[in-house]
Amino acid sequence: MKELEKKYSHLDVEKDKYQMWLDQDLFKAEMDDKKPAYSIVIPPPNVTGKLHLGHAWDGSLQDLLIRFKKLNGFDTVWIPGMDHAGIATQAKVEERLREQNISRYDLGRENFIEKVWEWKEEYALTIRSQWAKLGLSLDYSKEKFTYSEELNKIVNHVFVNMYEKGLIYKGKRIINWDPKQKTALSNIEVIYKETQGGMYHFKYILSDNPNEFLQVATTRPETMFGDVCLVVNPNDERYTKYVGKTVINPSNQALMPVIADEYVEIDFGTGVMKCTPAHDINDFELGLKHNLEQINVMNDDATMNEKALEFNGLDRFEARKKLIEKLTNQGTFIKKEEITHQVGYSERSNAIVEPFISDQWFVKMDTLAKQVLDLQNSKDAINFFPNRFNETLNKWMENSHDWTISRQLWWGHQIPAWYNNETKEVYVGTNPPKDEQNWTRDQDVLDTWFSSAFWPFATMDWNPESQSEMMKRYFPVSTMVTGYDIIFFWVARMVFQSLEFTDSKPFKDVLIHGLIRDSEGRKMSKSLGNGVDPMDVIETYGADSLRYFLLTNSSPGQDLRYSEEKLTSTWNFINKIWNASRFVMMNIEKIPTNQEFDAVFDTVSGEKNQIDLWILNKLSETQKQVKEAIDKYEFTIAGKALYNFIWDDYCSWYIELAKAQVGENSLLNDKEKEFSKLTLGFVLKNILIMLHPFMPFVTEEIYQSFDLESSILKERWLEKDYSAKVEVIKPIFDIISALREFRASQNIKNSISLNAHLNLSKSAFKTVLESSINYIQMFIEKMVNCNLNIDQINESEFTSLPVNDYFLDIPNKDFFDKEKVLIETKEKIEELSKEIERSEKMLSNENFLKRAASDKVEEEKRKYEDYKKQYEILKEKLNELN
Known part of the structure; x- marks a missing residue:
């Protein structure tokens, strides 16, 4: 066997392992129908930059599952890929161009998209190198990209199909608008922050009585130009007399009716609400209900339009100041209250998001949401881990709104819709209209979430005409691993799109993890400066330490706190395994195969190999615990079982006891000694197999020294049960522990030899101890420097140590000065x-x-x-x- 280096160095150990796995094609799908299939598709990271610690956690969870299943005889595939991340990537490229004093308009659409492709290739290489550093067992032969030609065909087919079914439509609705990027946003791209602001109060004077007014408060006075009515609760006795009357809009002197609707809360504010259907989502819905006019008062860059009269062209916040000055002079401004409230900001541009009525493409959600709810109420429901997130999915589906899928960007899947230049007729198709020169294509692109919703089946080479071999073999996906923050934005959409186009759920299980927070429990962010680069952690502690820490310090669905202390502790654990492996390999001739070990195991009586049978028994127990825990996605429980077995049972007890078994004063014959040596190596090998999904690099390095398979990934999880009756082991442990504690309490050096006499008068262990005294003595002498006697003590002065239901009598003269x-x-x-x-x-x-x-x-x-x-x-x- 190859000798391990004296000192464990994660940098040396983790070097070149990944390329070795790739060279052996160990990550490629076997397509072997003799084995059960197991599949995962990676949540595609955005090509906007480097991977963060959350990606490292998500990837480690998936890699553990793939390696574990492969070691258990499954035909596995883990499909990698990346997301084109429309708005995020375009924003990054535009930022780079601005540094060169270039705008995308200077380049034009085609040349700008070429620049984005250059960015994508640059960061795709970075992401792949980070995957390699983490040891992710991805089948790169099947890698996908959400903006590839292949995915574009699927996107176009799905869009056209849904349009023809009436599931996609175009219309004017309120959406989240980024006035800096000039595009619609999804809800997940809006970040809400506590912001200092004002609550402004105004007089809306009754048209038939200049001395009477209704007081209205708003945080956005600039939208008053779009007011179409005031609304009060029909049960509010203060205002029932005003319903049906008209008031004067102070911003533009327009006459507006006062209407009644129970939407208005009597006890909130003044009890009177202004309604601006074109600039507030709730007002928009109210406007549809009462057939109200929709007056848009802003341009797409959030400057005011002609509806704002003399403020036309001003920025919305500048217009706010000017309007308040005007209404103060006019006598209709009452007061301003300083408030702190939640304001939505664009995740990419940091501009304050404007609720904006716009002509956009939408997915009609009612029938699609019902499909998801029906699935989750059926016997074929997707399993969520933890199960409580199933309820989260259901609640979102029960309260879903139509989904805005168009984006005013250049980078992304361009919507397959054309408008006739003369008739304005709309044509939607996978191919352009025959007389294309008479048509203009829609300039918008699709929301990134639209294309990533097909990810589970798009990665399986799906096509609408015939079922691919990948779909037959690996779909539905076995496990989807993702964070709880995108259950609605991604998980739900994957479910209804898969049901719609494959007549199947997209995955069997969904494993939900939380967020990684800093040591103080705060969310990691650039503004706080508390982010941690996983590549820096790997440089300092190694990928194995990072992975084991991430995998074993949080239960499913819970957040995880980053801890340098725990990383150090994990590195020490790996170092312990390294040193234990060195000792074993220096004291045995070979590591047995399972067949070689079993051939010897079946010939050993076990009378003088109780220690070996005990560790094999513990090995079987641990393998059952770990396998059961991983099958339930309880990786923390699996990690704890492994840690306890390796640190306590194998390293602290068995290796020390084994020294006595194979040492000079051993009572074992050559055959029994050989079995002990084989057991030392056999258990170590199986420890490495169990640990491999958690720590792939160091386990491969140690395994490579064994001269067995070309990779530990070609090994198999042990199936044989080595449970056995081991009566003598408990007395050995109890006596050693009692003597160690006695030495510590009395400050007796290990160099001082003790004599202990067993007092077994009424002990249940009497027969075992008496029949195995010589075997037990072999360990007591080696580990605690004590001569164990079965005879009664003759000394008048002695100390009795209670051990279970018997005593150890030790003459005081042995230790008492x-x-x-x-x-x-x-x-x-x-x-x-x-x-x-x-x-x-x-x-x-x-x-x-x-x-x-x-x-x-x-x-x-x-x-x-x-x-x-x-x-x-x-x-x-x-x-x-x-």
Whole structure:
């Protein structure tokens, strides 16, 4: 066998392993129908930059599952891919161009898209190199990109199909608008922040009585030009008399009706609400209900349009200031209240998002949402881990709104719709109209979430005409791993699109994880400067340490706190495994295959190999625990079982006990010694197999020294149960533990040999101990330097240690140095005498008693009493010694 380096170095260990796995095609799908299939598709990271710690966590979870299933005999595939991330990537490229004083309009659409492709290729290489650093077992031969030609065909087919079914339509509705990027946004691209603002109060004067007005408050006065009515609750007795009357809009003097609707809360604010259907989502819905006019008062860059009269062309916030000045002079402005409220910002441009009525493409959600709800109420429901997120999905589907899918961008899937230049007729198709020169194509692109909703089946080479081999073999996807923050934005959409186009759920299980927070529990962000680059962690601690930390420190669905201390502890754990492996390999000739080991195992009686049978028993128990936990996605439980078995059972106990088994004074014959050596190596090999999904690099490195398979990934999870009856092991552990504790409490050096006599008068272990005394003594002598006797003690002075239902009687002369104890006792009595004298002086000092704090005086009195008690006890001990 190859000898391991003396010191564990994660940098050396993790070097070149990934390329070795790729060279052996270990990550490629086998398409072997003799094996059960297991598939995962990666949540595609955006090609906007480097992977963050959340990606490392998500990837480690998936890699654990793939390696675990492969070791358990599954035909596995993990399909990689990346997301073109429309608005995010376009924003990044535009930012780079601005540094060169270039805008996308200078380049034009085609040339700009070429620049974005250059960006994509650059960051795709970075992402792949990071996947390699993490050790992700991805089948690169099947890698996909959400903006590839292949995906574009699927996108166009799906769009056209849904349009023809009436599931996609174009219309004017309120959407989230980024006035800087000049595009619609999805809800997930809007970040809400606590922002200082104002609540502005105005008079809306009744048209038939200039002395009477209704008071209305708003945080966005600039939208008043789009007001179409005031709304009050029909049950609000203060305002029922005004319903049906008209008021004057203070911003533009337009007459507006007062209407009644129960939407308005009587106890909120003044109880009177202004309705602006073109600039507020709730007002928009109210407008549809009451057939109200939709007046848009802004341009797409959030400057005011002609509806704002003299403020036409001004920025919305500048117009706000000017309008308040005007209405103050006019006498219709009442007051401003300083408030802190939640304001939506564009995730990419940081512009304040404007609710904006716009002509957009939408997905009609009612029938699609019903499909999801029906699935989750059926026997074929997708399994969520933890299960509570199934309810989250259902609630979102029960309250879903039509989905805005068009984006005013250049980077992305251009909508397959054309408008006739003369008739304005709309044509939607996978191919352009025959007389294309008479048509103009829609310039908008589709929301990135639209194309990523097909990801589970698009990655399986799906086409609408015939079922691909990949679809037959690996679909539905076995497990989807993702965060709880995108259950609605991605998971739900994958479900209804898969049901719609494949007549199948997209995946069987969904494993939900949380967010990674810093050590103080805060969300990691650029603004806080508390983000952690996973590549820096790998440089310092290694990928194995990072992976094991991420995998074993959070339950499904829960957030995880980053901890340098735990990373250090994990590195130490790996170092422990490394050193244990070095010891084993230096003391045995070979690591057996399963067949070689079983051939010897079946010939061993076990009478003198109880320690070996015990560790094999523990190995079987641990493998069952770990397998069961991983199958339930309880990786923290699996990690704990592994840690306890490796650190406590194997390293702390078995290796030390095995030294006695194979050492010079062993009672074992050559055949039994050979079995012990084989067991040392066999258990180590299976520890590495169990650990491999958590720590792929170091387990491969150690395994490579064994001269077995070309990779540990070609091994198999142990299926044989080595459970056995091992009666003698408990007394051995109990006696060693009792003697270790006794030595520690009495400060007895390990070099001092002890004699212990077993007092077994009424013990249930009497037969076992008496029949195996020589075997047990072999370990007691080696590990705690004690000679164990079965005969009764003859000494008059001895100490009895209780062990279970029997005692260890140890002669005092073995460890008790009377002269030394006399000297130490006298010295302690002298120290206490001085302390008692000092304390008496303080407590008899009137100045101390008057000036010192009462708690300090009480503390001194307590000390004085303690000193006296200790003094009396030691005096008695001294008399006994004399």
